[in-house]
């Protein structure tokens with residue numbers, strides 16, 4: 001009896017472990033692309049999930065799942081990226097079709113990075129756990145994007161397809177366009193119906209749903225749609241679940257938007273009906289994008305954990321089973337910070353650790369953030385200019401903000417990657433730009449103060465001025481020389 005029970009338990013476990021793409025295959029609408037930095041989406045998948053490239057020596061390594069069908073080996077990333085920066089270089093297609101996503105090339109709308117290529121995502125921007133095991137999502141800052149213009153097996157013309165993606169419902173903006181799906185192979189806008197992709201955000205130029213957003217909509221090119229011809233679809237709600245499941249699917253003159261909480265419950269259909277006028281038939285081209293529009297518009301932000309593209313129009317029942325699988329994966333938040341504690345409620349100083357500058361502290365002169373030599377014999381005013389009260393992050397309470405000691409109500413924030421001290425104007429932009437997630441110092445001392453909204457960037461002193469800098473990049477303050485030292489600060493007691 002004992003052996004028999006064990007066998008039954010084993011078989012039950014094997015059935016429960018069917019991945020999202022096993023479910024789509026059972027439904028007759030197989031995955032033709034499957035992307036995730038957090039887990040394998042087929043129960044038998046043992047290949048790489050994604051690759052990371054580190055700043056210290058430019059080398060790249062693949063991150064696999066811990067087991068077939070399992071969660072990503074985040075510890076392998078942490079070890080490879082220790083004491084340096086890492087970016088996600090490639091998100092592998094698990095479907096076997098080779099539809100991998102890599103750094104998006106220049107398009108009709110060029111990226112700000114060198115050569116017009118979009119930026120790559122920080123490897124550590126979106127830590128989470130799945131069933132208690134750590135993994136990292138793909139945190140898309142404005143300017144970041146991934147693409148594949150030469151795919152295999154993705155729908156073209158008016159052919160049917162479906163998508164789902166698991167996203168962070170608290171990370172969005174109104175820029176164009178945080179998309180995942182089917183786009184132009186030329187990376188240029190080739191007209192209405194040349195795209196079909198999940199969109200998530202608060203862009204209101206075209207369609208909208210109820211409330212202030214964000215909404216799940218579809219980017220069909222030359223427009224984001226919440227339904228058919230009407231701008232407002234009152235059936236498409238504002239949805240801000242920390243983890244959300246977004247679904248878009250389309251077939252000849254029929255399409256749907258569905259969504260739900262990725263941590264519990266079922267999917268709800270937000271739109272089911274005919275195409276907007278001018279979108280029947282569709283003219284899909286079959287390229288794949290993540291985090292950008294079809295023409296490489298890259299002003300949007302959002303976080304992607306997993307998603308697929310199917311061949312054929314999945315049934316609601318199939319998607320409902322996929323939703324149950326996602327809920328069972330148990331996505332959860334985890335700490336956004338590391339290194340010495342930077343405690344909310346404390347008042348601190350931030351001392352530079354670069355050899356040139358170990359008596360310098362982050363201070364401000366008016367709105368300008370700089371470093372100053374501070375000692376106990378300076379005036380109270382000078383000492384207060386280099387003292388900061390740590391408060392819960394204005395844009396994300398899992399991180400922190402630094403309130404000026406001499407100007408209460410003003411905070412360190414970045415604008416165009418330059419640090420400033422600005423009064424809190426109450427806007428989402430200000431709050432996000434004033435939110436920082438302290439990490440263990442890259443040079444082994446103190447903390448590296450990562451920008452929440454741009455996790456490839458951190459507080460840096462450069463010529464005694466404060467920036468958020470990346471380890472290499474278009475600006476002089478992104479210089480790789482001395483980067484680890486310049487971004488490491490010892491957080492100590494405040495001067496005043």
Ligand SMILES: *[C@@H]1O[C@H](CO)[C@@H](O)[C@H](O)[C@H]1NC(C)=O
Nearest residue numbers: 372373374375377378379382
């Ligand atoms: C603080 O005092 C030291 C001398 O003790 C001086 O070198 C430094 O310039 C002063 N800092 C400022 C910001 O005036």
